[in-house]
Amino acid sequence: MEKTVSTRSMIFTLYGDYISHYGNAIWIGSLIRLLKEFGHNEQSVRAAMSRMSKQGWVQSEKKGNKSYYSLTDRGEARMDEASKRIYKLESPEWDGAWRMLIYTIPEEKRHLRDELRQELIWSGFGALSTSCWITPNPMEQQIKRLVEKYEVGSYVTFFRATHEGMSDHASLVEKCWDLDKINERYSEFIKEYSQDFIIDKHNIVKGDLSDGSCFVKRALLVHQYRKFLFIDPSLPQELLPEKWIGDSAAHLFGEYYRILEKPATRFFESVFEQG
Structure with missing residues (x-):
């Protein structure tokens, strides 16, 4: 089991992959039980939810003596955007236009400038110059x-x-994004998960993989693949290099996700319904 996944990151993964499809709210007890599968204890889960609440990602509501947590509007918007990019199987088509954002944020507000820069990177923008960012996507x-x-x-x-x-256009893309490095990361993902996919597919058919194991494997698969949101700008097909393997990685992810989906969902529902 991967021990380096933070509690906060795994909570985001569970909201995006499960909770947002089940009414968007979950009893904290159910969340604690689910995260126990990844080695996270009750204290770390409550601390992470408290931080996420202060940051405006989640909100809490009392029902009787139980606390339920749901995504805020901001959290839902982020999850919607992430889902569209994670579960796409092919690169988008291009309308031929570039979106350009230029900012002149004063030095005394540099914390805003730094946060905005990180948001732009996550959204797939590339830096054409220090304060000029571009993307071909709408x-x-x-x-x-x-x-x-x-x-x-x-x-x-x-x-x-x-x-x-x-x-x-190719020179413009090369200046703003290191696609060779991103391609290397996709290659590493394919090498790491191709064999596991074949083995797990075989074990699921034989009935040798428990629902709980499938739940953990699927969540960790999504967690690993979600990292590409921070490095891959999701460029249209017309702007990608000839030997781009991002789409191949997306197909592997999609197939692996599909074989784990039913047993993983059964496990989630068995815990979720306890709330």
């Missing part, structure tokens, strides 16, 4: 939410533009 709604969240409307300018030169 990110208008996400940018609106970011500007409102950090209250930086007076410091930000956003364009939908065409690239007229002086270099070609």
Whole structure:
């Protein structure tokens, strides 16, 4: 079992993959029981939920003597965006336009600038220059939410533009993103999970893999694949290199996820219903 997965990261994974599809709320007791499967104790779960609540990701509600936690609007928006990118099997089509965000955030607000930069990276933007970020994807709604969240409307300018030169699109992409490095990471993912996929598929058919084991394997698979959200800008097919293997990794993830889905869901429901 992977011991380095933080409690907070695994909670995000469970919300995105399970809880948001079951009414968005979960009894803290059920969450504690689920996370016990990954080696997280009650104290770490309660501490992580408290931090996530203060950060605006989740909110709590009392029903009798039980506490239930659900995603906030901000949390739901993040999960929706993440799900669209995680579960896509092929790169999106391109409308030919570039979205460009330029900010001039003063030094005394540099903490906002740093947080905004991290959000832009997560959303797939690439840095064309220090304060100029671009993406070929339609990110208008996400940018609106970011500007409102950090209250930086007076410091930000956003364009939908065409690239007229002086270099070609490939050179522009190369300047903003290291696709070779991302391709290497996808290659490592395929090498690591291809054999496990074959073995687990065989064991599930034979009935040699418990529902609890499938639940853990599926959650850890999603957790590992979710890391690509922080490095892969999800570029359209037209802008990807010829030997791009991101789509192959996506198909492996999708197939592995599918064979684990039914037994993993059975285990989740058996615990979730206890609340």
